[in-house]
Amino acid sequence: MFEIQVNGRPMRVEAAPDTPLLWVLRDHLGLTGTKYGCGRALCGACTVHLDGAAVRSCVLPIADVGRRAVTTIEGLAPDRSDPVQRAWIELDVPQCGYCQSGQIMAAAALLRSHPAPTDADIDAAMSGNLCRCGTYGRIRHAVHRAAALARAER
Amino acid sequence: MATENDRATGAAPAQWTRREFVGSALSVGGLVIAMNLPLPARAATRSGRAPAQLNAWLRIAPDDTITILVDRSEMGQGVYTALPTLIAEELEIELDRVAIVAAPVGDAYFNAANVGQVTGTSNSVQDAWVKLRTAGAQARTMLVAAAAARWGVAPSECRARHGVITNAAGDRLTYGAVAADAARQPVPARVALKPASRFELIGRGLPRTDTPAKVDGSAQFGIDVRLPGMLYGAFAQSPVLGGWPDSVDSAAAEKMPGVRLVLALDSGVLVVADHFWQALAARRALRVRWNPGPNATLDDAAIRESLRRTEAGDPGLVARADGDAETALKRAARTHSAIYEVPLLAHATMEPMNCTADVHADGCDLYVGTQVQQLSQAAAAVAAGVPPDRVRVHTTYLGGGFGRRLDVDFIPAAVAGSHALGRPVKVIWTREDDMTHDTYRPPALERISAGFDAAGKVDSFKLHIVSPLITARMFPPVTGVDPEVVEAAVNCAYGIPNFLVTYTRQEIGIDVGYMRSVSHAANCFVIESFVDELAALAGKDPYDLRMELLATKPRHRRVLETAARLAGWGKPAPGRHLGLALMEGYATRIAQVAEISVDGGAPRVHRIVCAVDCGQMVNPRIVESQIESGIVFGLTEALWGEITIANGVVQQTNFDGYRVLRANQMPQIVVELLPSDEPPGGIGEVAVPLVAPAVCNAWFAATGERVRSLPLVSGRAPGAAAVKRGSGNSDRGSTPRTTASGT
Ligand code: FES
């Protein structure tokens, strides 16, 4: 039995200790916004925040999560109000959409550490997130746009 | 072969009667249509509360909830926005006031060109262009008639706008208020459709209807389906493609935590458990003796050799024969010939294959991301042992399709598991399962030859395509040359008087499938690279030679001229090199220019400029994103795309071995959409094929090495891909040594 903090709420989970956080979120807790793409930290589809930093939940065993706060796409912001989500909507970034939860979580973590990211910052933070639909160009624009939206709020 | 003239006379009829409408459905399916669909909502209208079904695509509830059913699968290409836009335009309703749901299986939902309820061939908008605007106009006419009857005035005195009907006296009724009456009105035989000049939604670039759900995690993909009591399945398949389980020792697996079922099927062994991670652990504990079947020694060299031998030994079936290419080649003042090759490719959709089935006393509910609703229904019916009409298909969002979800091989195991357990079962393929058990894009080997006349003009052209035949497996029987293998060649626009295209089928022992742009990708690579070779031989600029060959093709000339101008053709920046490509496909004309540099012996792609004439556009923003998408997909193929096989086993298992383009490798992409009054062409696939020839032509400009075998940056031994300039007809040469990186 593990107790973890997900989207601000304590959750009890009965699972084998080696169960990746990804499958705990999806199968045990019903938080299916976080996606499975490769299971080997190669694609970024499973990106969530652990104490605000982007991590690949497919290679993080539940036993290693501890007391750290897990945030998933469902817990990023109420009503799609995070600047990243607003920018994504404004620029109609998603195509099939499957990679986008991971892209958005990676971008949100980037903006927390780099409020005004350069293209090089974006490359460094986002190149682990694959998109087979090729939305990279719009993602880059949307990250810059999200940074501007966030600045306007402060 | 589509010509400029065909396009000009192919304009959509302004009128569309129900009779024609029925006729078109009958002609493809021999089945009943739209208005008679036994959807639950029809019966429910009697209560007065439930929505009225105005036609196969439209429900309107008394509270003015307007629901549009979309009969094509949303896999990123934007059909959940473009198709409702067509209905909303004529219905006089704003798109953001409409709820979108996936249509069930139904005869009304046939795609005439694809002979079934199929999302593929980039023709969703072409198929719907008149059909759905007509449906919207018919529904509006019926709503107006119902309101007019209630007021006792003539329909001509009423007007429908923004979901409200008004009359001259100032009365108003919402669509919801009259929808139940409207559903009982006769379907008008003839409705006039708006001319393009009066479009208010079409052509505007409205926001996608699926974006909000795709930024907050709520979009339901197949892999996200959750049902009460649902269990999870992992499916073990033969490592050697085409093999099967001879015997299974499941004793250890059955003792693993959470395991509910181990079931040997013809194609593999299913393990079902309470959670997916448990199912995976138990799958590892299975001891299966696999019979490798006929492919135990299959490898790339054997595949290539079989294609090569067939090319040399068989002239092929004729797919196109203008003039007399054989004689012209014999008489030519100068000839040139080469062999080109393309490898196997994996679709690698971001969402791996999966399916959820719930088999119960009434039949089966199937939850699946599919491009083929009827084939999915049929596959589930067989696996559940029920008639097809007892299978309800619930189409989810698709986390990428690219043609992979035209196959249904991931459906039966889920149905069999649910059937055995009496509970819903979701089977998920791991990435490794998905990549090593794809229905791969087939390899092809093509010999291409051309002759110049005494004046130096290209006057003969001959292309012999050798590849496996997807359609023979998917939609048999095939008679003559299947159009899916000769795309971009039978309709190649170059004005060469003697033009011969032939095809020989050569199977390779494994299942191959349709993949985004299908044979356009191979044939465009071959033709557009070879035209560059001809330009070099003739001492002409590749742009000038193409323009010369397109003298009577204004739409092709326009895209080529536009792309070349925007890319600065003829005057590349220092250290940069340009290559171009042109294609007609899906009734769209498209040209691209790639700008590259050479970095440590490898190509670095800086920019792709693309000009597109796809006729009228329902949503230019989506068109632009699809072109960008196709370019990224094509660049992955051009640089690294390759599945290899050793002893019948696929060697790439995940995104480390099968490289796909990443954000830091993105070139700048410039898309120019040209205005056009022509009927809509396809946009989802058309940008893919040009990237490889444009980049390889730029590579030739940079290095003098001609790339005749993809990918450009090969994982194979050096010496596999390119040949030096001037090495004539030799088929192989050196390959760029190091791996590529982007800008
Ligand atoms: S699923 Fe975790 S990185 Fe791909």
Ligand code: FES
């Ligand atoms: S939007 Fe489809 S994989 Fe990124």
